[in-house]
Amino acid sequence: MMIPCPHCGDRDVSEFRYGGDATKQRPKHGTGDLRTWHDHVFVFENPKGPHTEYWQHVLGCRRWFKLARNTATNEIGGVVS
Amino acid sequence: MLERRSALASARPYAGAALRIAERPGFTLTQVAGLSPDFEAKLSDVVGALPETVARAQVNGDRALFRIGPAQFWIIGPETDDAAARLHGQCAVTPLTSSRVRIALEGAPARAVLAKLMPVDWDASVFTPGTVALTGLHHTPVTVHCTAGNAFDIYVMRTFSLDVWEAVTDAALEFAGHRTNADT
Numbered sequence: 547m548m549i550p551c552p553h554c555g556d557r558d559v560s561e562f563r564y565g566g567d568a569t570k571q572r573p574k575h576g577t578g579d580l581r582t583w584h585d586h587v588f589v590f591e592n593p594k595g596p597h598t599e600y601w602q603h604v605l606g607c608r609r610w611f612k613l614a615r616n617t618a619t620n621e622i623g624g625v626v627s
Numbered sequence: 628m629l630e631r632r633s634a635l636a637s638a639r640p641y642a643g644a645a646l647r648i649a650e651r652p653g654f655t656l657t658q659v660a661g662l663s664p665d666f667e668a669k670l671s672d673v674v675g676a677l678p679e680t681v682a683r684a685q686v687n688g689d690r691a692l693f694r695i696g697p698a699q700f701w702i703i704g705p706e707t708d709d710a711a712a713r714l715h716g717q718c719a720v721t722p723l724t725s726s727r728v729r730i731a732l733e734g735a736p737a738r739a740v741l742a743k744l745m746p747v748d749w750d751a752s753v754f755t756p757g758t759v760a761l762t763g764l765h766h767t768p769v770t771v772h773c774t775a776g777n778a779f780d781i782y783v784m785r786t787f788s789l790d791v792w793e794a795v796t797d798a799a800l801e802f803a804g805h806r807t808n809a810d811t
Contacts (some may be wrong), residue, residue, distance in 0.1 A: 553697055554681050556759060558746030561763050592652030607681070607696040 552625050553607045565600030567591065568612045568626070594618050598626050631677040634728050634788045638796075646734035646802050648795060651780060654726050655708035661718035667698075671715045674702055674710055684759045684772055685773070693759050693770065728788035730795060733778040736802040741779065743798040745771070764796040 547559040567590060573582045597617050602610045614623030633650060640649035659670060671677055675687035678694045685692045690708065693701040701723075702710045714720050732740060738749040745762045748754060758773045769791065770782040783791045 553742055557762070603761075605768045606761040607698065607699075 547620050547624070549603075549613065549622065550612050551603045551606060551609065553609050554603060557603065557606060558603060561603060561605040563602045563604040565602050565610065568598045568600045577588060596623065631725070634681075635730075635792055637793045638789060641796060641799070641803070643734075643803050646732070646736050646740070646799055648730065648732050648799060650792075651729045651731040653706045654724070655702075655704045655706055655710075656782070657702040657708070657711045657714075657716055658695070658721040658723050659711070659718050660696070660721075662698055666718055670700065670714065673713045673717075678733045678759075681761070681780045682758055684757050686757070690723060691772065693772070695761060695770065696782065713738065726785050727782045728785050730783060730788070730792060732777070732781065732795065732799075733775075734796040734802075736775055736799070737777045737779055740795065740799045740802065741771070744794060745769075747771070751776070765791055767791060 548556045549559055549562050551562075552557050560600065570586065573579075573586050595616055597615055597619050599613055599615055600610060601613045602608065614626050614627040615621070616623070631652065633652060635650045638650070641647065642649070660669070661667075661693065663669075667677055669781075672774070674690060674692060676685050676701065678685040678692050681694045683694075689705050691703040693703070695701050702708070704710055709724055711720050734806045738754070739751045741747070744764050744777070745760070747760045747762050753772055754760070756773050756775050761769065762769060764781070764783070765787075767784055767787040767790070772780045774780055781791070781795070
């Protein structure tokens, strides 16, 4: 699988680190409800199909970015701004 | 005179008929970064033209420049390079000389050796002299610079350099024509 790093261009997936679901909204700063934090930290969807994820070009320019990827086919939809 | 201690002091350089692998010390590595709009102009005033893209090195005299990240460059100069001192106060300057080891790989089989180690297109028509790749070798980040036809410099983190050296020399074993079973 090739991933389009916004800085380095198309690079092999082995140069990248998966950084998690980019569609989750972090609870507001100061939120005291433990259930809200529990769900944010530990509860994940496992979608099949189009998804937006965080990736880092950890062996390259170290840049973080959001990537559209189909989790069923590994088809890359490009970098999401 | 005090001299740098090599992290590869225990590694023997290899020089065969077709392939040579050796540490190439004697350089200064300065990382510079800046977020101000005139960062690149200020940098250019000191070191000359900057590389156009992340994939190409810019060689200005005895310095080579790599674009290693957004608004971030490496300056590879001679051991006496004064670029860091001249850029002091104008941008974020990080001396990295002591944190990197430079391994030189040269010879006709060099591209085949690299192809065993890193997921990059090493074909001579693609990875031409002057090309740079930020990639990974044996799970560690490395920067590879093609300095001439089949000559490559690999910049490796110092603490991983012996491990990377062994990975490179292991990958090169099949090209060490002078070694036979009788040698082992």
